[in-house]
Amino acid sequence: MPPSPNGATLAELAGLIGARLVGDGGRAVRGVGPIGDAGPDQITFLANPRYRPALGACKAAAVIIAEEVAGLPMAQLVMGDPYYGYARVLQHLYRAPRRAAGISTDARVAGTVGEDPDIGPFATVGAGSSLGDRVTLHAGVRVGNHCAIGDDVVLHPNVVVYDGCVIGNRVIVHAGTVIGSDGFGFATHGGVHHKIPHVGRVVIGDDVELGAGVTVDRGALGDTVIGPGTKVDNLVQIAHNVRLGKGCLLVGQSGVSGSSELGDYVVLGGKAGVAGHLAVGDQAMIGGMAGVTKNLEGGQMYSGFPARPHREFMKAQAATLRVPELRERVRRLEDRLGDGKE
Amino acid sequence: MPPSPNGATLAELAGLIGARLVGDGGRAVRGVGPIGDAGPDQITFLANPRYRPALGACKAAAVIIAEEVAGLPMAQLVMGDPYYGYARVLQHLYRAPRRAAGISTDARVAGTVGEDPDIGPFATVGAGSSLGDRVTLHAGVRVGNHCAIGDDVVLHPNVVVYDGCVIGNRVIVHAGTVIGSDGFGFATHGGVHHKIPHVGRVVIGDDVELGAGVTVDRGALGDTVIGPGTKVDNLVQIAHNVRLGKGCLLVGQSGVSGSSELGDYVVLGGKAGVAGHLAVGDQAMIGGMAGVTKNLEGGQMYSGFPARPHREFMKAQAATLRVPELRERVRRLEDRLGDGKE
């Protein structure tokens, strides 16, 4: 792990995250490390009580921790949610002043650009598009015509945004992701799959982050919508006219089929899938590799294919393993009754 | 949904799709909308009889419908396949005159180019390649050496076509898709995976559409072939030496392993997979998330892992749920016979 660009005293960091400081506030740190590796100029954190014993041999200058522990060899920053404290401290130590490099002479930008852009070589922006302030387009980004992109947006290299799409403020999109491709819709007639023109848009809310290699199709009629604060991992497929609520988490290689709607704070596990035209309620958690084939209520966890409540899934799994034993017991009963046969 | 670029009278549209018009043929519409949202300058369609009651309150100027209904508040375009009519009407209203912008001075094109090209900035075409007439290469497209690309092809931004691949007429490829990468083939010898050179091609038939983020590997010896009229959704993997028939539909995140052959009009559901060196018959339908592990006959539906006829899959699913009840019944039998034990 590289040294952080910024140092800070423990007192500064405690103030930043609202922690109570136990120890020398004047001591400076220059980085963050895991409990086992952190050096004397680093700060660490304890989110899982299981690792508390490891603190005894830890060399870090300080630990962010939920409750004060007597006799630790380092300073303590005590706060209710140490993992959140860790995130904030990392953000602080590794913040870098934003480059406002302007527009590369090798970029081709039509439309309007806000203040302090950073647009890399070979990026292209089509006619009628507007970029907000402090937008970063890395090399090779493609923004089509008539797109609207908010403030403080970062599009990593080779991201593609098709015509007419809308991206909110503070959105981050990782490399190679495609926004606004045509949905998979055809009217099959006489053995020919006739293309359904897709004239809707993709509308992405504020504070969304999309991973690398994600695909988001535009709506057929109407829009595909990603709610504010939703985070999407790599290689996820979001089909036409899908609506994701706010604060959802879609883990790598998951997918949502056409016109399905996820409520707020829904979690889709890795490689999970949702079939088309379904509704999944707020705060539902869909396990990894699960396949949703009907509407699901919010607030609980689901697993398997077809996806069912997690407890049912576990019971069915266990039951399957017991069938051989059950067959043996039935055979014994049949023997006792004198007509055992198999 | 944006206004369409073209208006049309109901009489024109009825003529276009071969429908019988019930109502005022002179009335003009400027767009298409779903039953619940369509406004008085729009046309809607009824493909699913379930939604017929909603027509009573619908504000659309007209509905495309399979059979005339008495007393509707709008004109009717009556035809056997309203969803097809809807596709054709959308295509008509949203058609845009093709830009023939020529070849951007920022593109680098070797080889030969047909009439009326539209080649965007930073696109590259290698030596010995030929492009047909009216080909659109969006910004950042890469076409290698010695490729042959037909007429009326559209490659969206950042599509990559490796050397020596062949693409038919009217093919559409969405952004970020890769055609012709080396297949995954190695000869493992002495603990080293020795690369198998891939000297075959990818050959794509007429009227194929590939979604965004698709990967199609070239053949090792011989070609990887995608039959005419086949449509492939986003993030689908098509391995080396696969052969897809005509009119297949491969839904998002599905995949076909090396050397497998799909017949004509095969449907692969979302996230479904086909193992290597298999044959799947014409018009087989593989359900979402199913995993094909042996040859399958055409003309029926398959589900689950390993994929089996859908009815069998459903029966096995139901059986699993009954195991706990069955255990209870066996326990009671054992009790009655006096040797209940578990």
Next chain:
Amino acid sequence: MPPSPNGATLAELAGLIGARLVGDGGRAVRGVGPIGDAGPDQITFLANPRYRPALGACKAAAVIIAEEVAGLPMAQLVMGDPYYGYARVLQHLYRAPRRAAGISTDARVAGTVGEDPDIGPFATVGAGSSLGDRVTLHAGVRVGNHCAIGDDVVLHPNVVVYDGCVIGNRVIVHAGTVIGSDGFGFATHGGVHHKIPHVGRVVIGDDVELGAGVTVDRGALGDTVIGPGTKVDNLVQIAHNVRLGKGCLLVGQSGVSGSSELGDYVVLGGKAGVAGHLAVGDQAMIGGMAGVTKNLEGGQMYSGFPARPHREFMKAQAATLRVPELRERVRRLEDRLGDGKE
């Protein structure tokens, strides 16, 4: 299949692969073909004894074969591992002299470049990066700042490497692949998913090959590591802080979640997944579509979801199919005992 750029005599090829030659060593071949298609100027191979009968009608000039067979119509190159011989012969016949085209005037390269580069148009390399000797960057490749790239590396078109990543010697990366994107890590606090800055790197060993559309996230703290000689197929997701050993094979659309470690020579089948924070032992083979949910010992094969030893999986599958029969037998027992009820 195209003619190979190089011809060779059978004696030359036998020497190259260490085979014993049976037949006319002076005969020349210009290509490789499968048993059924190979012509008289081609060489073929027999890796699977099942296909031996086909050799009788084969027109090839020679066959690479494990044991000499009497009476074959062609010359024989006899060696223990014919598939490896085939790979070596293909490599020899299809080798092409490397272009050392230099750096395109349309590329934008900062940092240092070794000998004989081939850097295509619209490629970009950031400040502080170093490229080894004989590096090929195809059109549209993006290498960030402070990357270190070894000798004889090939990055196909539109590959993206984020800042600070390290790539070994002789690494091949196919088109559209993304290396070094931020991992999917958030600290959720007060309904907001706060981004965990990712300050680790991706470190890729020598002789690795990554397919098209692959995503490899950088580490949060510490690195994501791909061991030497590991091969990764298309559309695979490798999450933050994953560690892959040497010689692993990850088949298309598989994925490894955050912080999991795979030993050496682990095989992940197509669409298989490994959940986070797990360890998989050396030479474990995870079947296609299997989902690993706990630590697995090496040296054996696993299948299903959740993944279990392959034999157990097969037994559980079989058991499920027998439940209906078992229910019928229980019903008969109940009838005999006079309280049959259902």
